[in-house]
Amino acid sequence: MPSRNGYFGEFGGRYVAEVLRRPLEELEEAFHRFYPDPAFQSELERLRVEYIGRPTPVLRAHRASEELGGANIYVKLEGLANTGAHKINNAMGQALLARMMGKTRIIAETGAGQHGVATAAACARLGLPCRVYMGEVDVRRQRPNVFLMELFGAEVVPVTSGTRTLKDAVNEALRDWAASWENTHYLLGSALGPAPFPDMVREFQSVIGREVREQLRDVKLDAILACVGGGSNAIGLFSAFVDEDVRLIGVEAGGRGPQLGENAVRMTQAGRVGIVQGYKSYFILDDDGQVERTHSVSAGLDYAGIGPELAFLGKSGRVEFQSVTDQETLDALKFFARTEGIVFALESAHAGAAAIRLAPHLPRKANILVNMSGRGDKDIFITAKALQPQQWRDFLLSEAASISEAEKHHG
């Protein structure tokens, strides 16, 4: 559903300092010019097939459904996309657009690193220099993704301001862009921020929903579930079904519990309507309007704001919002690994957990689809630490020892 002048109902907009108005207008114009262009579409389609690995499959999760005893569960294996998550759909789309706009440099923010990895990969593929801003805290805890970004030739810049996490990386990217927009594209990673980003990112992610419709055209879906951080995988999936008779369920990070600061639930708990980072939506703010701390076991869901279109669809009741805790998420990860041989990313495992909760309450002829927006390889340092702490510790120590040993011989 395209916005009206950048608004979805009361949400969205373009609340930026004057310096960013021109680059945003220029981007909006370029998107409307190039996106419908058959040459752009065919180039993007070619990259989707050859590079991203689309269409990603839909799995009928027989064993999981059997064990839960209720609805049939289908899983969209979006995590099989190159670089491991849906993020590449948007990164490649925007990078291609930037190249057509004549931009010669890409900047991006990243939290957990998935968007950073996708952007670095897309830039490597298209031959564009890339700088990724990443909170210092995230750089430290997401070393594997930093390694991949650097392997793709990106420059990863640690951000030391504020809470040194995703939102601070966004601020830093905005600061860079304010000075560099004439030759630089800011490749924002979710369906949020100032217009036109929410519309643009949804369009690049809508391929997920279109594929599901095609792949399940003979199946009557009763519910569709997706995790929601900023919400790009959810809006990309839901957008194909908004006008249909099917429940759309967005799943937020319930973290360690309902106390302020212990979760990232914007829609059903502490969220309030605010204006932050260029758009109006639900945010976790204190009474004065300061952005509050958040928590989730999955780094991709612990952002304080939600995309404006989902805020609108949530407020109108079209999208239902639920939250699941860190513990339910880890249980869901184990459940689908054991029953189906698939490893959800921790973000996506939130949607998996909500599916586990829902399925037994539905009749056997009901069908639900859950988006595995990312695969869990990237989380191994978090999941293994949580699920097998002792063995994982021993492994890491022996790895560290072997590095030291090698250094001794070569040093």
Place this chain on the structure above:
Amino acid sequence: MAKLLMTHLVAGYPSDEASLGAALGMVQGGAAYLEVQFPFSDPSADGPTIQGACQWALDRGWKPERGWKLIERIRESLPEVPLYIMAYASLVYTPGIASFCRRAREHRVTGLIVPDLAYGQDEGLAEESRKVGLDLMPVIVPSILPQRLEHILQGGFSNIYVALRSGITGTHTELQPQVLDFLESLKTRGVRVFGGFGIDSSSQVKLLAPHVHAIVVGSHLVRAIGQMPPDSKPEDYTELLCARVRSLLD
């Protein structure tokens, strides 16, 4: 030609007493306008100096309540100096635009600067300001497109803030000829122009003075405040800022 300065400070950095001391010093040193920034968790238009100052204050529990109290105390000591509050949208929108404006007026604030509530998409800020008699100062940049500039100029503003460089606060600005041309072009438009962003020397002040109504100095002074020893007293800040502002006007 008289050189008018608008000097900027971050409320609560490093303490409310220090901020008050600094404000007094700025005016003693010759500042014609004061701009007090309310610290925000996500100051995306500010460079490292002001970011750091805001974070410092917030880490020590700064709240807008304290900001209002500081404004009150500045007003008690300096009843006449034009006093502006600079804040990001979230701090103005969350308590309610109308109530923020009313409160500012009750505290005898002269005007507001809210960079991310730009004219035309400001949630009614321009209207509410006008209603209570606050001077809302839009922030523009020389790269602004002519049509947009006209739109803002037709908004009936008395004063306008021109950020002299694209980017963020606090990095030294080389004043380009086209920027000075831009400032000149505003002279006949019936607004008073405040120019700032990266002003840190008396030679820049001299160069700019003929082209603007007033020159805004922010990060340069915030940096000086940050370099004071931790046990400094409010009068030390008064002395420091008085000297710094004086030297900018030399």
